[in-house]
Amino acid sequence: MTFLALDVGNTRLKWGLYDSPAPGATLLGHGAVFLENIDRLADEDWRALPEPTHMLGCIVAGEAIRRRVEEQMELWDITPHWAVSSAAEAGMTNGYDHPTRLGADRWVAMIGAHARMLQQVNGGAPKPMVVVMVGTAVTVEAIDATGKFLGGLILPGHGIMLRALESGTAGLRVPTGEVCEFPTNTSDALTSGGTYAIAGAVERMVQHVRQHCGADPACYMTGGAGWKMAPSMSVQFELVDSLIFDGLLEIAKHRLDHPTPVWPSRGLY
Numbered sequence: 001m002t003f004l005a006l007d008v009g010n011t012r013l014k015w016g017l018y019d020s021p022a023p024g025a026t027l028l029g030h031g032a033v034f035l036e037n038i039d040r041l042a043d044e045d046w047r048a049l050p051e052p053t054h055m056l057g058c059i060v061a062g063e064a065i066r067r068r069v070e071e072q073m074e075l076w077d078i079t080p081h082w083a084v085s086s087a088a089e090a091g092m093t094n095g096y097d098h099p100t101r102l103g104a105d106r107w108v109a110m111i112g113a114h115a116r117m118l119q120q121v122n123g124g125a126p127k128p129m130v131v132v133m134v135g136t137a138v139t140v141e142a143i144d145a146t147g148k149f150l151g152g153l154i155l156p157g158h159g160i161m162l163r164a165l166e167s168g169t170a171g172l173r174v175p176t177g178e179v180c181e182f183p184t185n186t187s188d189a190l191t192s193g194g195t196y197a198i199a200g201a202v203e204r205m206v207q208h209v210r211q212h213c214g215a216d217p218a219c220y221m222t223g224g225a226g227w228k229m230a231p232s233m234s235v236q237f238e239l240v241d242s243l244i245f246d247g248l249l250e251i252a253k254h255r256l257d258h259p260t261p262v263w264p265s266r267g268l269y
């Protein structure tokens with residue numbers, strides 16, 4: 001039972017092929033393509049892959065992109081399934097005003113992080129969490145120890161911050177700089193400004209969760225630009241590149257264990 005996990009963000013499509021639809025499955029292959037190159041997947045990246053028998057993805061890139069991804073999947077005999085945010089799933093509850101309006105990638109990453117935290121406390125008391133995703137945008141989620149999503153921040157990512165400054169000014173078109181505490185040139189000032197804007201927002205959220213929950217949160221970070229942020233964080237974050245795939249595997253397992261009418265019965269997915 002091979003399982004294809006897809007994470008389609010606003011910049012890139014990430015895919016992972018696993019040997020089964022359950023947490024702890026072995027990764028057989030993975031890759032990432034920019035959205036403009038999606039149409040090559042069937043002919044190139046996916047051509048020589050063993051055929052997946054199940055698939056679950058999450059997508060925040062819009063309907064037109066979803067159709068282009070599904071077209072590529074016609075290479076195989078599988079039905080596309082996409083995770084959506086809901087009021088409750090896989091041991092978590094969703095405190096968003098309108099749970100279904102929460103970005104599916106945010107929900108799935110929280111589910112992945114929650115399973116990881118439970119495994120790490122190994123039967124001990126569950127911890128609150130802060131889950132940071134550094135992609136096109138940056139999201140900073142707060143989850144209490146019962147697995148309730150309390151709410152989260154959305155910030156521009158590094159690329160959007162730089163492009164906004166470039167397009168709104170005459171004098172800020174410079175190469176990428178280094179992160180430093182006291183930048184003395186424009187490049188370093190921009191790079192450091194963006195990085196510490198994100199780090200500062202994350203730090204505030206950690207404080208808010210600590211105050212609200214009365215315990216230190218477990219902190220997880222993921223996303224294509226997570227590695228850029230990790231060295232500049234003032235609190236210890238575990239960088240987990242696979243958080244969304246882990247969440248998809250978790251959801252897949254829960255749905256197989258507890259099938260509902262929402263989950264189509266044709267095939268397993």
Ligand SMILES: Nc1ncnc2c1ncn2[C@@H]1O[C@H](COP(=O)(O)OP(=O)(O)O)[C@@H](O)[C@H]1O
Pocket residue numbers: 008009010011012013134135136137157158159223224225
């Ligand atoms: N090799 C890379 N290719 C693309 N983006 C990268 C790469 N390394 C870091 N990044 C950064 O990661 C961001 C995209 O991350 P990603 O998680 O793919 O975003 P999304 O999920 O929104 O598509 C880009 O804004 C870029 O700053």
Ligand SMILES: CC(C)(COP(=O)(O)O)[C@@H](O)C(=O)NCCC(=O)O
Pocket residue numbers: 009010011060101102103104105106134135136137138139154
């Ligand atoms: C916040 C996001 C744009 C993040 O997208 P990404 O950076 O992963 O491409 C996405 O999760 C989204 O469109 N969310 C819907 C709005 C919300 O979560 O409130």
Ligand SMILES: [K+]
Pocket residue numbers: 007008009010105133135223
């Ligand atoms: K993402």
